[in-house]
Amino acid sequence: MERSVFWKKIFVKKTKSKPCKSNKATFQRPEIRRIAVKKLNIAPSFLQKLHPIRLLSESELKQVEVLGEYFEPGQIIYREGDPLTYLAYIIDGEVLCENAVGLHYGVVAYTFKALYPLSSSNLSLFTAIAKTKVKIIYLPKDLLLDSSTRQVQIDTGQLVIAEPLQKNSFGQKLLHSIQTNNIGVPSLPDVAIRLRIAVQKDIGISEAVKIVNLDSRIAAKIIQVANSPLYRGVNFFVSCDAALNHLGLNATRNLVTSFSMKELFTSKNKLLTKKMHQAWQQSVKVSSLCHTLALLTKKVDPEEALLAGLTHNIGILPIIKLADQQVNLSFEDLEECLLISQAYIGKLVLTQWEFPEAIVKIPYLIDNWFYESGTDFGLVDIVILAKYHSLLGSEYMSFLPVLHDLPAFQKMGSQGLTPDMSLQMLHDAKQQVADAISLFDV
Numbered sequence: 001m002e003r004s005v006f007w008k009k010i011f012v013k014k015t016k017s018k019p020c021k022s023n024k025a026t027f028q029r030p031e032i033r034r035i036a037v038k039k040l041n042i043a044p045s046f047l048q049k050l051h052p053i054r055l056l057s058e059s060e061l062k063q064v065e066v067l068g069e070y071f072e073p074g075q076i077i078y079r080e081g082d083p084l085t086y087l088a089y090i091i092d093g094e095v096l097c098e099n100a101v102g103l104h105y106g107v108v109a110y111t112f113k114a115l116y117p118l119s120s121s122n123l124s125l126f127t128a129i130a131k132t133k134v135k136i137i138y139l140p141k142d143l144l145l146d147s148s149t150r151q152v153q154i155d156t157g158q159l160v161i162a163e164p165l166q167k168n169s170f171g172q173k174l175l176h177s178i179q180t181n182n183i184g185v186p187s188l189p190d191v192a193i194r195l196r197i198a199v200q201k202d203i204g205i206s207e208a209v210k211i212v213n214l215d216s217r218i219a220a221k222i223i224q225v226a227n228s229p230l231y232r233g234v235n236f237f238v239s240c241d242a243a244l245n246h247l248g249l250n251a252t253r254n255l256v257t258s259f260s261m262k263e264l265f266t267s268k269n270k271l272l273t274k275k276m277h278q279a280w281q282q283s284v285k286v287s288s289l290c291h292t293l294a295l296l297t298k299k300v301d302p303e304e305a306l307l308a309g310l311t312h313n314i315g316i317l318p319i320i321k322l323a324d325q326q327v328n329l330s331f332e333d334l335e336e337c338l339l340i341s342q343a344y345i346g347k348l349v350l351t352q353w354e355f356p357e358a359i360v361k362i363p364y365l366i367d368n369w370f371y372e373s374g375t376d377f378g379l380v381d382i383v384i385l386a387k388y389h390s391l392l393g394s395e396y397m398s399f400l401p402v403l404h405d406l407p408a409f410q411k412m413g414s415q416g417l418t419p420d421m422s423l424q425m426l427h428d429a430k431q432q433v434a435d436a437i438s439l440f441d442v
Helices: 004-010 057-062 143-152 168-180 191-202 205-212 216-226 240-247 249-266 270-296 301-311 316-324 329-350 379-391 419-428 429-437
Strands: 025-027 033-040 067-073 074-078 086-092 094-098 104-108 128-130 134-140
Touching: 025 301, 067 094, 067 191, 067 205, 074 205, 104 216, 191 205, 205 216, 205 249, 216 249, 240 249, 249 301, 270 316, 270 379, 301 379, 301 419, 316 329
Parallel strands: none
Antiparallel strands: 025 033, 033 067, 067 134, 074 128, 086 134, 094 104, 094 128
């Protein structure tokens, strides 16, 4: 991963002379000033704490050239509208970011927010000003793409979760079940499997109705959905046939799968049952927000977004099933194993269920706020934004990066939300979340 060419393009004087070969170079920002920067020796162990480049290996991070500089109180680091071809992290001091319409926020070194870049967009959306004496380090912008690529290309054959799982007794049992292909992937209910297979064969509505009617509870749910505020037309539907005609086959398939999943979130243990209930509640909240964002952007099928939201933490199922079988279970070990392996096992579950690749990779990407999926706004972007919005106002809010820095947010373009509009959207979606909770019997 050779970065020297990159830095020569960014930090050299725009003259006919050869680039400076000393440790000092000039950072060209014509509208502000030329700023001297220095090459720094930053330990890979520190870089591994930074988001999202922590996804890169230690050997790759050792090859990254890091530049840094100091700012005095009141000095401008970059202005709103400046092109940004680097990632800037604050490692000492405090920075104030503000824009022309009066929005502002602060970033203080040694806090969780300082582990994120000050900005990841191509054009800065805020002016960054040193509030105190500040030390900034600069990293190549293409590290964002490198880390996103790494997130997708994780070599599951090497089982990178093996080493951390070996650190506690429950993790060792979980690892053994994975290595022996005995992880206990749950099966989807029969009606969901039959309908998914049938829709692939281009069946008609009448054949689909026969399958859905095999499960009276699911059939009743489909009618309930068709009459809900999100789907209701001019008529009130009283039969499964009429409801399916109104919803369509693809929507019905995804909704049947979604409703079927709830019965999988169960446990024999009272404490584990509570854990599963919390996971299902979070799934429903994220999925309802996915549906809202899909309707807002008109870029993704709303029912596919709903299903993707419901499956983002599906990896919890086999782990809790194994935990159910333990006599002396350490819940501290369980929580640690969930953090380590839930995404990996989620991918295993969705792969075995033969879900489309767009959904299969979501458990791995759901918490990578800076994931760059490309130029198009797609399903992964929807789910990441929905997960972000689901955490606003929660105890985890202080651990979130600023919304406008998320690549998924930036790709919404003219349909994009300002941070204030996002909060309003969350408020407006409360009724939809409540409706979803009612539909899914949470």
